[in-house]
Amino acid sequence: MSRYPFNEIEPKWQKYWEEHKTFRAVEDESIPAEKRRYVLDMFPYPSGAGLHVGHPEGYTATDIYSRYLRMKGYNVLHPMGFDSFGLPAENYAIKTGTHPWETTNKNINTFRRQIKSLGFSYDWDREVSTCEPDYYHWTQWIFEKLYEKGLAYEAVTPINWCPSCKTGLANEEVKEGRCERCGEKVEKKNIRQWMLRITAYADKLLEGLDELDWPESVKTMQRNWIGRSEGAAVFFTVDGTGDKLEVYTTRCDTLFGATYMVIAPEHPLVSKLTSPEQKEAVDKYLDEVKHKSDLERTDLAKEKTGVFSGSYAINPVNGKRIPIWIADYVLISYGTGAIMAVPAHDTRDWEFAKKFNLPIIEVLKGKVDVQEEAWTEDGIHVNSEWLDGLNKEDAIRKMLEFLEKNGYGHKAVNYKLRDWVFSRQRYWGEPIPLIHCPHCGTVLVPEDELPLRLPEVDKYEPTGTGESPLANVDSWVNCKCPKCGGDAKRETNTMPQWAGSCWYYLRYIDPHNDKAFVDPEKEKYWMPVDLYVGGAEHAVLHLLYSRFWHKVLYDLGLVSTSEPFHSLVNQGMITSFAYQKANKSLVPTDLVEEHDGKYFDKETGEELTQVIAKMSKSLKNVINPDDFIKNYGADSVRMYEMFMGPLRESKPWATNGFIGVYRFLDRIWRIATEKKIEDIALNPELDKLLNKTIKKVTEDTETLAFNTAISQMMVFVNELNRLDTVPKKAMETLTLLLSPYTPHLAEELWVMFGHEPSVALEKWPEYDEAKTVDDEIEIVVQINGKVRAKMLMPREASKDEMLEKAKSNEKILGWTEGKTIIKEIVVPGKLVNIVVK
Template structure:
């Protein structure tokens, strides 16, 4: 059954589409299984190898779920607004609408060539009016419920993209898109009150089946800390200020106070002598991004203000400094410094020769060569001396509370989400500014506020829409006086924060989503995408979903029950693929040369899905060879396959051995695909192929069990069909089957054949018996080795070691020779 991949892939793609094989109707769906892979940006790169890995391999997983009886809903669309699409358009001098449509169309043909089983009837594009009308509606729901506001604040400004960015979009001090330097600017911007949801966003993480690291990152980003807010006075001024601390028990050890340089109170109390130095330092801080200030481990910098603060617990005078490691937008913008018990304060005190006063001791140690951050007994703390520091935490706060100088407080690291952008290619923010009435929501019947096309769209430092008079000038919906539209657009992360709600409702022109449908189809049962979204999209989507739930539009709290991150396909040199390094490979050429099935099979077999790894051309060639070998085997047995043969239950030892391998392989594939272990799944199918081939060669043809061979070959086509869907359809048709192989039920494992003729076998590590196990008699080397690896004991011995030799004495023992990895 040799095949021409061009012909058969085209043939089956056409057939699937004509037969609407993968179409679903959500209205008729019971017990849905919603699978979603994060949708792509239609930028100039189109679908690259990483996309093929993400989408192609996930299609295999989804096909497998469908064959296992799941009612799969598997939609796809384009995250079409935003910088990637717009930057591409600017670079090529085309209008973003034109280039986005072109790129999306091309990517759609790539998806079809991939042979993916998406529910294309439910495709969406966030830059189309029928979608962004509802993005605007989502924004207005937040605005009307006091969860969206505009205010002047220091924000991250990308010098190259010429727009503000959310904190989450600044990575190590540079723009996550273009890697340009980020400056702090004071600008009037729109924010969403994600901080109102900090507590449930944190608490609900416990309910999610997500990768541990992603949960930890989100937890850290939300950053809850429990402590006390304490009020200090500035000496000789009528100025109070508050500090937040998680260690009120160390208050007696406070030897200085540090303000964020941009804190407005600094200029009220700075001494004349220190003023110039302070002003210079403030200027310098403006050029440093917030993230840089938080993460950089460089030498501490700071300036003395010439003023002193009064510690409320003992009336001691301590100097007030400013330093950029304190952020104005976090906590109160000022911190009490306790160098003896905080590492950062300790470094700062050492650098500027400030006093260090120890107030907690463990045992009798009293000399400090580094900060002691643990708990212990109090010293130098007045009436609290020799009490336990853990008790004093509460007592000091209570003491201060009585004098109205402090209280317990919970603080979050999470800041409100900045969603306005000074860019053209985005959904216009549906707000009208009236001198008399302030910001007014555009009435819903006027949605969508259409993004005008005839606009100079290049970024100029302010919103391009500002220059478009016909767009800007409107009447105030309330008082009817002349007013101006909001000129900023919504960040593209706003579009993607609710798209999973829209998918089952695509085509609904009356509502963003209908409650009945949404309640039935949500949450997404399996969500797949890159780990880089941990503190951006995955956080925003959870927030928007929670708001929609609280407003009564949906009933589920979390949008994505279960999450998996795919790994990254690297260049053959092991480096991240990039055009500049010349190590990137484009999928289109491989599809042309080998076909989309073989490419997909290699992406399944050549990598651990979660980890990814370097590309290897020889890997794809060996996949093509494997497919050819299976095709030959099928061809040689074509007559058998087209006969109707009944299985009996009377097998000789060769047949039992074959049945053992078949069931062992099937069991392996069944378990491993479900766990995203596509590589080991294919290895099991190869084992099966080898066993069948051996049987056919070693047993004389007149003794072949035809019904058994036919049974196994047929099921092999079914098992391979999620991995190489077009080829398997062709094979399936060639053996006389009428319906699609993807409609077949996944074969069931017959445990009976896994137990037969088992023998006891010793597993040795470096010559010592460490484990006993049962294996089928005459098991191959691979089967025995795999079985040994299932043992926890053996896994323990293998940790950190490499197997340099496997000695298998059939029916007796397996000896593994190890050395340190």
């Protein structure tokens, strides 16, 4: 009876919004630029598991914000779509033979239904899906722009290779060095790949961060990922052969302490540098390294391994012969794949030198004996001939002069950032629009032939050679060269999942345009994205790749802003409770029972500790929002997710608090339907509370502090609930404040109070600042910083008045009697502190 009929209200209003296209965004030129906002969610990958409670958290936040902005008179672009190419659908296809298209669209339909059931104010006319030819047409087109600009190139690079499945694997398919599917040990295999030269944009990507309103933590992570460092390239001559071995170092000033060199096992000079006597040992070592998993190779705690190549290099500063070693602690992917080792001042070099008995020479005066441990902090140079006595800066400067003058090296900048491996040997991705012609070389598919559609295939497995399944489709692979008309073959690699998500925010602006990826006028109208909300897991890769593409498009004059996302908010992860045994292992939730507030293992009866853990399938603690929507309504789910805690912080999904939010909405419903609502004036106190509430909700909605905005609405509703007759104005204002949060309930109430729909198009209420402050304030009186008395005073009371009243307070007199007052501190409107001795 008292239960408010959300199951009737919610579908009704969702239908209304859809039919009336209430949230359609139109490029209305009469709305000035400062009154336009683009509010974006990270679009979901439509997995088979459906929506999980983490999705609606971010989506509700942006929805509340978008609805609030519209009521404030902004023109808001708030779209949704699907990142629909990807591994799971393809793996499912391999297993079952179901076309990924079918699986994906089924999942998209589920996702769309679930998202719509929460009543978000998306402009659904702008929905995009990255696997649609109309969409990937333009992903391919942008790739062609990158290619024309010289930012795409071919290289031979290693992939994870499963010798038993005969396929390449993504990093996430490799679990502890083994293939996730068959358990076979994963190897490295070199194959031809398409690369994107993101490193050419390293400095731009770095500098661009300064102008962004992003969390400092994300900016720091991106800066570290780009990893710019300044140092020197130094050339060592190989003794005997005259080959040049180039190293990169940030501390060229320690060159006198370089007692050996190390090259990575993958270094191109390995075989040339290996002497006949050492060949057997080197081959054995290379074989060991090849069979090591990434995990083994990168385990920091492991013993250093390596082998002597048999060759020596000449240290350019002193002409000394130093041995060249091969070791896997040097990475081919960073710097030049070769280092000069300074064991006295680098922990890794020191460990290696100790193990293989290589000389350690101190060149920076430190506080330890470098034969016993490495000194890795700064010090004055010693044992360095003409650098002795200098500090780091001066020594580096002097050494660089020396290197440059003698042609031994030069200043150099290095990045941790590597070029982006852009091809995948997979079916379910955008075909790379290139043709290999024996006469003309690599040729782009002509623009008017785009989109280059994915052909149908019989099998979704990669070919035994690791090529994409597309390689098996002769009719597709064999084509004519667009340049010379001769026989040619298509590129069979596809693009990674990132490709589609790199630019989707631009397609939302003009999703049905078949002449361009986006209309320049419309692009100017909406860009940049004003607020982008999503999970912190995308802090580096997605956001860096997107920024890269955007900057390329900007340099080509195709977009009007140099950065795509002006402000970014990472929603905290919604975690779940998990149950832990004494031995720290976790028990799946369905095997846990609760009594008397304690948790026990159903099988063993062991008492378990409740801990917080990431939601995972294996723990069976993933929460699907559907059940909650069914039992409590979408408005409750929306509001609860916002009431749980601050948006940016991670928090556990603790369902026992859910009922509180439901009761709150139910209470509003009962006030509206069971109490007398009359057109009467608000009493001054209620009026004051109303103004305070508008103020608090306005400010908190603006700053995305939704949890405290909701608290304030609760305070207000609790007050209304005490009245027998409720002023209509109070209820109407409440409805307006509620409408971004619980839009269905608000629409229903708005009509109930005699208005026309939709409340979403009404004006946000305003408050009277004068009515938000109390005339009388409670002033705290402290003795030595401890609260000893409280008194009510007019808010404009002067310091003297406050002090006088405090000192004449009975309680305070008891504390000051017989003591000396040393100091008196008066904070107007707040407190009086009297320091006594």
